[in-house]
Amino acid sequence: MEHYSFALDCNGGDYAPLEIVRGGILASKEFGYKLFLVGDGKKIEAILRKSGELGNPLLEVVDAPENVGFQESPSSVLKKKNSSLYVGAKLVREGKAQGLISAGNTGAVLAVGKFIVGAEEEVERPAIAVALPNPKGKTVLIDVGANVDSKPRHLVQFAVIGHTYAQEILGIKNPRVGLLSIGEEEGKGNELVKETYPLLKQTGLNFLGNAEGRDIYAGTFDVIVCDGFVGNIILKASESLGLAVVQMIKEEIKKSLLAKFGAFLLLPALNSFRKKADFTEYGGIPLLGAKKPVIITHGKANAKAIKNAIKVAGEFLSHDFNVKLVENIRELIPEEVRV
């Protein structure tokens, strides 16, 4: 077991600091990692004391009581130098911590990821990937919001980043890569897609061509590449659709006693499904291409989700993700496409 150390933002998230700190305690026990618990020092210490963990050398409290709220502008974090996110990112930048985990303001996590932790060599723009569930496994959608108005060469990099994530972290061999568009054939789509397609063909990726919206949850591709504007909207629309479906089914069930009983019998199956579908179970969304792992978890992350996010951060290190990523960018993208 490696002795990694991570900065854990204990201010961000709906259930901060309690569930965040608890997640840190779980991760430290289970994986032996050192955690810098960055946030309101007094509150964190109180939680550690109650848990009998105060003084545990693997759980170091770093006082940074300021927070970047969900309503605040992401860039405000770069001015809030006493915020837990800024302080956490600085610990990474200075080499004290080897990664950052936060359930806070997504945009703000991205901002410190891009500007404080910084981009890995060869990576022009770090991107966020999410592993979406499908009946056969998982599909990586990249980028889901770190970049808008991407250029074709950025999408090519996202493809290689997604390929590396699928292969090294999700264990998918020779991932099938698709370019998100609105028609299967080359030449279908908007200008960005039309310009990106021939570039992707020149790479060493297992590029199968355009993917359509219906491929996202169908398991027909392992990696689907898109600009962050589109990816972010898909991700949030999917979440919202899930919630709406549950809500509407509940309304229908309320109308019938028999249906209520049926729903009760179905509960274990539905919970098991929810676990599969809930990406927080899998450790959140990584900002890929940053110098060190930066993991964004859902705002509603509980202790278990935080523990899983820390686990994933460890996997990025133990699998030498960044080393492979830089190799892949150099090997899979021809020189003329790279710049």
Place this chain on the structure above:
Amino acid sequence: MEHYSFALDCNGGDYAPLEIVRGGILASKEFGYKLFLVGDGKKIEAILRKSGELGNPLLEVVDAPENVGFQESPSSVLKKKNSSLYVGAKLVREGKAQGLISAGNTGAVLAVGKFIVGAEEEVERPAIAVALPNPKGKTVLIDVGANVDSKPRHLVQFAVIGHTYAQEILGIKNPRVGLLSIGEEEGKGNELVKETYPLLKQTGLNFLGNAEGRDIYAGTFDVIVCDGFVGNIILKASESLGLAVVQMIKEEIKKSLLAKFGAFLLLPALNSFRKKADFTEYGGIPLLGAKKPVIITHGKANAKAIKNAIKVAGEFLSHDFNVKLVENIRELIPEEVRV
């Protein structure tokens, strides 16, 4: 009851011609509309004969046996002048029919809608709208695939088209209009959104600002405007997510006898939900801003879905949709934004 006449493409769709012709028969009986049944004349006549409707003057067979398959390029329809779609669209162009309904190749229906039926006065680009379900009602998403690489002034027109659809056809008063982006505040999003936002503020629309992906199924807006590239991907991803969820829940249910029994008891509630969520129940997706109603139904449309699509085409006419649309474009969009 008005005596409208419509061209019905009897070649397009998974269940063509049987379910299409049956849908036409239902619509003619229920609404008194005349239908040009355009397609393989012999097959259509055989179905009419079996149904005892051969010779019914409201059901006129127009022989156009060629078809544009789902795999064919949409633009190929413009060369296939004997295809049911082309012949149907020409009936509309010549004023014999007052609208076109098809379950065929969506791109090909769009092509004949834009180039044969043509755009209404003041409309620069017709757009497709879909009324998506949410727990409180419906949200119109526009454009979902008729246009890519739209300019800001196109999105402004889409907003007015969506507003008119929501108000005149769905009966939503003073519809709340949102601009799809990846952040709530003005200034969030890509270049297109940043340029469109100030233009929308200048219109007479009830413009509430940016909508996010999560608003699409949340009922927080009545009309959400986007480029067709994004809208199409959202629509198809949503459908695919729905299918994947059903598939994954079924897998879970298979694992337990109790869950199977529960699912059985839930069936009526689930079917009632499915009806609400299935937009084919509501008569398909209209190409708005064409000179006459052009309705695209799902490829899997059955007789009932076809009947509903024909009903919606009639509503566009009886509600004077196009007259109101032209008025709205002139009244709600300031001169300087229009060109």
